[in-house]
Amino acid sequence: MAAISSPKGIGAIAVIRVSGTLSWEIVRKILAKSVEVEPRKVYHNFVIDKDGQVVDEVMVVFYKAPNSYTGEDMVEIMCHGGFVVSEMILELLINNGARLAGPGEFTKRAFLNGKMDLTKAEAVKQIIEATSRHAVKAISQNLTSRFYQMVKQLREDVLNLLAHLEVEFDYPDDVFIERGYLLKMAEDVLSKVEKLLSNAENRLAVSSGIKVVIVGKPNVGKSSLLNALAKEEKAIVTEIPGTTRDLIEVPITIDGINFTLVDTAGIRTSNDKVEQIGIERAIKACGKADLILFVVDATTELDENDMRILELIKDKRYLVVINKIDARDFVDREKIKQILKTNTHVLTVSALKKEGIEEVEKQIVNSVKDVILSTDGYVTTHRQYEHLLECKRNLVKAFESLKNSVELDMVAEDLRSALKQLDLLTGESYTEDLIDKIFKEFCVGK
Ligand code: GDP
Structure with missing residues (x-):
């Protein structure tokens, strides 16, 4: 079997891999110069088509079973990158008896031939797809x-x-x-x-995105904070309290770490049925959070709804974000701290003017360091x-x-x-x- 292993497109080099007992037999047929091949040595050569016309200048490596990725005889051909040349070489290999490999077939054979276990095979796929x-x-x-x-x-x-x-x-x-x-x-x-x-x-949290849930009363600026952190308009920002009824999830990256931001409906006592469902979801979302951003409004005094939210999250990992500090007459940060009696970080931002957002990002990363850095399992x-x-x-x-x-x-x-x-x-x-x-x-x- 054979396949192009490098991505399609303009690039310096492309790699074509062939695996199976006949690999070298097949590759030999499309090379201009004959080679007394020794395993794991790099040979310079030219690939020629059926009329003897040169297609590309290549380097070729032969691996003898079982000392190869798949555990079978294998050949790797390094040709020039680009959209066409590797396709032409693959076609020549197919015309000379190779079969097109299926998805993951090289790694599957490696697994079946005892070259790796399933956790390693899965890691091969994940490392290719890793985004941070x-x-x-x-x-x-x-x-x-x-x-x-x-x-x-x-x-x-x-x-x-x-x-x-x-x-x-x-x-x-x-x-x-x-x-x-x-x-x-x-x-x-x-x-x-x-x-x-x-x-x-x-x-699993690190690979799928560490969950950061934003909570707070309606209208304190949760959606605005989410937008500021996401650097785009994802959540609807309105002046009518209680508009973020569903959970909104937005993937973001800070310092190369994947996070999932979750904006919740404002937690407060509600008689409206639809909003009530949103609030229940918000409480649930807090349970699954790796970190909570508790947003309070700097323009109003804290009230029993803020305290109720604090009561819900106080045993979890959270940061307090005082929003709207751009407004005049905002409540003193120290006073808010005193009322909340919290020993976590208290940050001040203006989600609207995008001020203080970098500090929030920094503290988000700091707060989940232990999650990221655990190296045991x-x-x-x-x-x-x-x-x-x-x-x-x-x-x-x-x-x-x-x-x-x-x-x-x-x-x-x-x-x-x-x-x-x-x-x-x-x-x-x-x-x-x-x-x-x-x-x-x-x-x-x-
Ligand atoms: P949510 O209900 O908690 O999601 O709050 P929103 O993000 O929808 O914001 C509610 C209102 O507060 C909107 O009118 C926003 O423009 C306003 N707002 C949000 N952040 C700020 C801020 O930093 N400063 C000021 N002055 N207003 C803000």
Whole structure:
């Protein structure tokens, strides 16, 4: 199979890859100079068409199985970039017996030939698609198979526990293992999974956008603040309180970090049904927030609605943003601070005049540093997360059964189910459907 691995368009170099036992045989046929090829050496040559006419000047590398990306014999042809020349070379390869590769087929073969596990294959796709430096940093860890090693260690631990139970099955008259000892082992494994899961939540937040929810009474300037941070008009700004009824989500990037800004309906007591739904959603959105921006209006005194909102968010991570400081007669910042009795950052802005916005951006990044910088666990896809979660459920069941002195074979069954989930996570065991689903989303040539 063969494909162009570089993006279409004007560029210095394009790469065409060929994989399979006949790779070199096929490539040889379109080269002008004959080569006694040795693996992993770069050869200068010319590609010629069927009439012997030169198509392009190229560099060619041959990789011998299993020492290649796919684990098969492979050839890489570096030709000149552009819209046409690489297509012409690919066409020549096809005419000489190669087949066009499907999406992600190189990586799929690498997985099937044992060159990488599924967490690494998924990282390959994600690193190509990464849109921020932080995402790259997080994902690149999985390219080194670090997460795979962690899951493998976890698997060993579960297996070890299972082995202890099995000794007792095999020699019921001679062996009795202290339940306290087994419980301790189970507890250790469980806490490892829990740690991976909690890191996973941070990781997934980084790759899909850290959630920053803007809350405050109607008319304090939430939509205006969202627009100022998004640098474009996304939310409708009106003077009628209660107009932002639905949640508005806007992706933004600060310092190369992806955030999702969420503008909520003003939280206050409401009898209007539609607005009530909006308010409920706002309260819900706060629950899922990584950070909350609590906006208050500098032109009016704080009232019980502000305090009610503060009560809702006080145990979460939040920043106070005093808006409308451009207006004359604004309420003193220190006074607001005193009333709120908060020890978080209190920022002053004019969303309308776009003043103080940079400081808000700076504090947003500062407040979520721990989320971004956690370097311990490397779950990067929801698929991996789900298997880990299911593994935890099975381990919890096993742990509870051990505690309640349930028959050991029941415990063993749960442990085997937990192992199965870890194997599905890494691809140690898989179904055709799963593999097709994962690789069909790759680009052709990867
Ligand atoms: P929301 O209901 O909290 O989303 O508030 P909006 O963003 O819709 O703003 C409500 C009103 O306050 C609008 O008339 C805005 O023009 C006004 N407003 C928002 N931000 C500022 C500001 O920084 N200064 C002044 N003077 N007015 C503002």
